[in-house]
Amino acid sequence: MMSFDIGRPFLIDRYQATGQESIKALMTGGLFDILFYSLNPVDDRALFNRGLLRYGLYERDGLPFFLIEFPGHFSFDVPLNIRKIDPDAVADWVKSDANGLTLYLLNAHSNIIEGIRLIGLRPELIAQLRQVSREQLARYPTPPAVEEGFDQIYAHTSIDQMVRGTTMYLL
Numbered sequence: 001m002m003s004f005d006i007g008r009p010f011l012i013d014r015y016q017a018t019g020q021e022s023i024k025a026l027m028t029g030g031l032f033d034i035l036f037y038s039l040n041p042v043d044d045r046a047l048f049n050r051g052l053l054r055y056g057l058y059e060r061d062g063l064p065f066f067l068i069e070f071p072g073h074f075s076f077d078v079p080l081n082i083r084k085i086d087p088d089a090v091a092d093w094v095k096s097d098a099n100g101l102t103l104y105l106l107n108a109h110s111n112i113i114e115g116i117r118l119i120g121l122r123p124e125l126i127a128q129l130r131q132v133s134r135e136q137l138a139r140y141p142t143p144p145a146v147e148e149g150f151d152q153i154y155a156h157t158s159i160d161q162m163v164r165g166t167t168m169y170l171l
Contacts, residue, residue: 009111010035010104017111025066025078027085030098031121034068034078041107041114047073048105048115056166057125060157062135063149067163068103077159079150082133083143094133099126122169 002011010016015024017037026033038044051070058065058077069075085093099122105115140146 004104004113004116006113006116008113010106010113017106017108019109021108023076023078025080027080027082027093028098029089030093030096031101032066032078032080033102033104034066035104035106036076037106037108038114039108041105041112044105045115048103049117053117053119053171054168055119055121055125055171056163056168057128057132058162058166059128059132060153061149062132062139063146063153064129064132064136065150065153065162066129067159067166067168069163069168075159075163077162080129080133081143081146081150082136083140083146090137094130094137096130097126099123119171125169 004010012026015026015035020037021039022037024035026035036048047070051073054069054071056067058067064080066078066080067075082090082093099120101119101121103117103119104113106112107114136146140149
């Protein structure tokens with residue numbers, strides 16, 4: 001079992017910092033975690049750890065985008081490619097009732113963990129996510145096909161449009 005600690009590097013090799021601000025989903029056995037690689041992690045730390053946060057799930061064409069908004073500051077989306085889950089684990093993932101999501105604030109240059117925040121997601125959002133995930137599996141046969149679908153949606157939809165078109169839940 002891996003242990004993640006603030007002030008220490010994020011330990012999963014394929015999730016290393018690139019020196020650029022980015023957001024990544026880390027698919028887990030029951031849900032997913034979010035990795036936020038920040039260029040200014042010291043400035044983002046207080047907001048990330050204790051700031052007002054809203055979250056929601058935007059869905060289009062069988063593709064889920066998890067949304068995070070720090071009202072008055074910034075928002076981001078996390079596209080969820082269910083095809084990236086081990087094929088032997090997908091059936092269990094889609095049936096899981098896990099609702100705990102961990103947000104990691106990482107230094108985009110050093111890969112040091114600057115913050116960790118655990119949130120519990122509302123049951124209705126989890127049910128919607130599982131339904132959209134089943135639809136994704138039925139409509140998109142491969143991980144690249146899912147990525148092409150995400151690209152098509154990004155070409156015509158901004159994060160602000162996603163947030164406006166989504167039920168957002170306040171923490």
